Amino acid sequence: MKTVYSASNISLVSILKNILEGHGIRCWLKNEYLSAGMGELPPIECWPQLCVDDKDFAEAKRIVEEALAEKAMPAWKCDSCNEDIEGQFTECWKCGKSRPC
Ligand SMILES: [Zn+2]
Numbered sequence: 796m797k798t799v800y801s802a803s804n805i806s807l808v809s810i811l812k813n814i815l816e817g818h819g820i821r822c823w824l825k826n827e828y829l830s831a832g833m834g835e836l837p838p839i840e841c842w843p844q845l846c847v848d849d850k851d852f853a854e855a856k857r858i859v860e861e862a863l864a865e866k867a868m869p870a871w872k873c874d875s876c877n878e879d880i881e882g883q884f885t886e887c888w889k890c891g892k893s894r895p896c
Contacts, residue, residue: 798825799855800845804870806881808843814862815847820855822847871895 799815799822802808808824815822825844847855863869871880873887874895880887885894 796846797849797852798844799847799852800859801839801842802870803839803842804879804881805843807870808845811859811862812845815845815855815858818854818858820847820851820858822851822855 800808800811805827812822812824823846825846826841827843845859870882871894872878873880873890873892875892876887876890878887878889880894886892887894
């Protein structure tokens with residue numbers, strides 16, 4: 796079993812899980828619930844992780860990278876109000892500041 800992707804943002808990890816499943820790759824989430832409800836960013840080892848079988852890792856990694864490049868953008872943090880923003884948003888939903896490049 797290998798971790799193909801990990802992010803502090805469970806939404807993005809879930810999106811990628813759906814994409815992998817759409818390609819017929821068996822995958823599952825680790826740490827799915829640990830970060831729920833926490834006010835601050837959990838330590839990286841507690842981040843939700845998307846895992847696949849070793850034999851599927853290379854293909855899964857390729858699909859994830861492709862998906863990140865094309866569709867889902869990585870989550871980002873607003874540098875104005877420090878809010879964690881999901882990757883599909885280009886502006887902070889809280890204060891309206893644009894995503895930093
Ligand atoms: Zn903001």
